[in-house]
Amino acid sequence: MKAVSKKPVPQSAWTWILITLLWGSVFFFTSTWMLGKASAWFDSSGFRPDRAETLSAYLLYAPLLIVIALVAMAVKNRLDPGSQKQLERQKAVKEGRRERYFVSFAGGIASSFLFAILTACVHLAAAPVTGAVIRLNVATVAVAGVLNIAAGLGASLLVGMIFLVSGVGRKPKRG
Numbered sequence: 001m002k003a004v005s006k007k008p009v010p011q012s013a014w015t016w017i018l019i020t021l022l023w024g025s026v027f028f029f030t031s032t033w034m035l036g037k038a039s040a041w042f043d044s045s046g047f048r049p050d051r052a053e054t055l056s057a058y059l060l061y062a063p064l065l066i067v068i069a070l071v072a073m074a075v076k077n078r079l080d081p082g083s084q085k086q087l088e089r090q091k092a093v094k095e096g097r098r099e100r101y102f103v104s105f106a107g108g109i110a111s112s113f114l115f116a117i118l119t120a121c122v123h124l125a126a127a128p129v130t131g132a133v134i135r136l137n138v139a140t141v142a143v144a145g146v147l148n149i150a151a152g153l154g155a156s157l158l159v160g161m162i163f164l165v166s167g168v169g170r171k172p173k174r175g
Contacts, residue, residue, distance in 0.1 A: 013073060020069035021062065023155075027115035028061055028122075030151035031144065035120055038144040039136065046135030049123060057126035064122065105153075112152025116145035 032054055039047035049057065080086060120141045127134045 011073070013070060016069040016073040017066055020065050020072070023111070024061070024065040024068070024115065025058075026155055027112065027148065027152065028058060028119050030112075030155075031116040031119035031148050032057075032123070034116060034144040034147040034151065035123070035136065035140065038140045038147060042140045042143065043135060043137060046133075046137075047123070047140070049130070049132040049134065053126070053130040053132040054123075056130040057123050057132075060126050060129075061119070061122045064118070108152045108156045109149050112149040113145040115152075116148040117141060120144065 032049070035047050036045075039045055120136055123132070123134055124136060126132070
């Protein structure tokens with residue numbers, strides 16, 4: 001009997017878009033909250049958009065997330081066209097050499113911080129449209145980014161725990 005080579009099914013653009021919208025939305029709202037906290041500490045609350053202003057900024061942010069998803073998909077397909085690296089990662093997980101449930105620690109840190117910066121930029125860009133009075137400085141955005149890392153890691157841990165409890169990725173029992 002011939003061994004069948006298992007190739008990963010390429011993820012559709014919709015998968016990339018939906019996952020990016022999910023995580024990007026989580027990061028938008030946690031970043032907005034963290035920007036408010038950091039602003040209260042550093043610059044006398046120069047960042048206090050109300051709900052309507054925040055939602056208006058989100059309407060500008062969501063299309064950016066779609067662009068980010070499509071660019072990320074294109075870069076991934078360019079860097080790993082045959083999904084060889086993905087196959088190697090999946091093999092390492094099955095062999096117990098990589099973590100099965102939790103996302104990359106470094107990736108969680110980078111994503112959380114960068115999405116905080118992106119959120120700050122979107123709020124600043126949306127201010128003329130929404131009428132929000134937004135004052136942000138580099139220190140405020142940097143501290144909000146660091147604070148947002150905790151939110152990102154917490155969300156990743158929560159998702160990992162859900163996978164662990166639900167049994168997603170568990171090998172079926174034979175017998």
